[in-house]
Amino acid sequence: MLIQIDFNSDEAIYIQLRNQIILGIATSRIQEGEALPSVRQLAENIGINMHTVNKAYAVLKQEGFVSIDRRRGAVVSIEADKRQALQEMKDELMVVLAKGCCKNISRQEVHELIDQIFQEYQV
Known part of the structure; x- marks a missing residue:
């Protein structure tokens, strides 16, 4: 499993780790039923504190x-709770789209970007 952490980012390392694992699942690099590396092993491989990995795993759980x-x-x-997942996605998208509107990003540009990203997740 390839995890890329940007130590210069303002985003918390545990969030970066969480996001990398979610992206791995979405792109099928990490499969359903696959065991993730142990907390100790992943912390050593990336060069981060074990508590950071533990926090990322807790959030993923x-x-x-x-x-x-x-x-x-x-x-x-x-988990297969699609209704809850859609609501969470809507909540997150509302903020992301509001940021885009503030930067004059058009509906067309958003749709093209979403289509481009979704193609990466098609199995």
């Missing part, structure tokens, strides 16, 4: 992307 198994650790396990 809370958001329904992983389950925690005593023997296997964090395992990709996507």
Whole structure:
């Protein structure tokens, strides 16, 4: 699993890690049922604190992307609550689209960008 962390970013490292794992799942680089590296192993590989990895895994569990198994650790396990996922997506998109509107980004440009991104996730 290839994780890229930008240590100069203003975004918290645990959020970057969370986002990288979600992107891995969406692009099928990480599969449903696959065990993620142990907290210790991933922390050592990336060069970050174990508590940071633990926090990222906890957020992923809370958001329904992983389950925690005593023997296997964090395992990709996507919950199927589509209604809740759509509401969460709507809440996040409202802010992202508002930012775009403030920067005069058109509806057409947004649709093209979404189509471009979705093509990356098609299996």
